[in-house]
Amino acid sequence: MGLLSRTLWPLRQSAIKTKFHMSTAAGVATSPAQATSHPRTSPPSPSPNTLNPLSKTMPPGFKASVAHLPTFPLPPTITSSASDHALGNALVDAWRRDGIIQIAMDSTQRQLWADAKAASRAFFGRPHAEKAACVDSQSYAGYIASGEEITDGIVDYSEIFTITKDLGVEDPRVRAGWPGHGPCPWPDAGMKGVMKRFEGRMGEEGEKLLTLAELGLGVPEGALTGYTRDGWHHTRVLRFPPRNATNGKGKKGRGIGSHTDYGLLVIAAQDEVGGLFIRRPNQDEKFANWEKSAAGLNEDDDSWVYVPPVDGVHTVILGDMMQYLTRNYLTATPHKVGLNKRERFAIAYFHEPSFQAVLKPLEGGCGGMAQQSADIEGVHYGTHITNMFMRNYPDRITTRRLVAENRYSLLKRPELRTMCATTA
Ligand SMILES: [Fe+2]
Helix, strand or coil, rough: CCHHHHHHHHHHHHHHHHHHHHHHHCCCCEEEEEEECEEEEEECCCCCCHHHHHHHHHCCCCEEECCCCCCCEEEEEECCHHHHHHHHHHHHHHHHHHCCCEEEHHHHHHHHHHHHHHHHHHHHCCCHHHHHCCCCEECCCCCCCCCCCCCCCCCHHHHEEEEEECCCCCCCCHHHCEEECCCCCCCCCHHHHHHHHHHHHHHHHHHHHHHHHHHHHHHHHHHCCHHCEHHHHEEEEECCCCCCCCCCCCCCCEEEEECCCCCEEEEEEEEECCCEECCCCCCCCCCCCCCCCCCCCCCCCCCCCECCCCCEEEEEEEEEHHHCCCCCCCCCEEEEEEEECEEEEEEEECCCCCCCEEEECCCCCCCCCCCCCCCCCCEHHHHHHHHHHHHHCCCHHHHHHHHHCHHHHHHHCCHHHHCCCCCC
């Protein structure tokens, strides 16, 4: 483990606590670093549905404690100011403590979320044949029916429209057959416009959060954000059916099984219905999803935390690559979704490294891609995300074509393992 990991990070951790406690003790939310609610999750409750009003929306049939999270507003721009450092420290502290943070939406983001939610409702309300036509044989973008996705061998009840990098067939990467590279099969121009605006703004938020995380971790500028040039960002527009109105293909009450996500950050918006559960970081819980799938891990035990819907916030959890880069200082957040009494809508935006990125753990004094350790092979993000798509969608036309044309073998080629895209 590098110098930074041995010394600076533990020192920074004690500094975080001092700053964060000072700011909350003052009780006046005048700084961006100050949260707008109590900064702790509530302790596990033996009867959460009766003792904690935040648990009123918890899906039936689940045992979990209930998160009561601080909400952080983000400044318009991030510099290296003292307040930005304090905010970065507070975010890292909150991720290490709770596994999830809440970010306040501004007025533009509230409108974008309202528009995206309306577009989502309209799309999922279409006849099945129209939705099912939204697939592409080269990209994993488009429609995924309830019961099509597989997590840990069990189908998920989520109904999804996935948005990956929308590349025309003339793009050199598509022409060369790079796995997962292709057009997004939009149902209409209206949904495309709404979702692209939503995703664009989420991307700005993702870059801000990574910059703040760099400040909070005490790593050089670019140690995280350097990986997101031409990032393989993608979005999942999600609908969950009511628990008593499923097609019976999956497991009762299970919307999506336990798993971790693959990249750096997952920024999500959820409606008022409720269904998200996460696990807090736990030193005794070891997993490395880039080596062995963590899907299904501890899915049915009672140490989950329910994340109740809060109006006007995004939730942000961490992905596998953040865990890998920080050598488990920040860990990917295991999460799952339960089905509720009513249908539920949510959108998850994934802020990712470049498909070509080969990530290596941060070292003291040499964080980031510029000074990667030559003796560490690293994790190729493009292979990591392709493995996920193939595992989750084994019967999709995209997987069948990928296998039939031996596209997976391209992932070993040098031009798919550079930091920069071949096209701007
Ligand atoms: Fe996920």
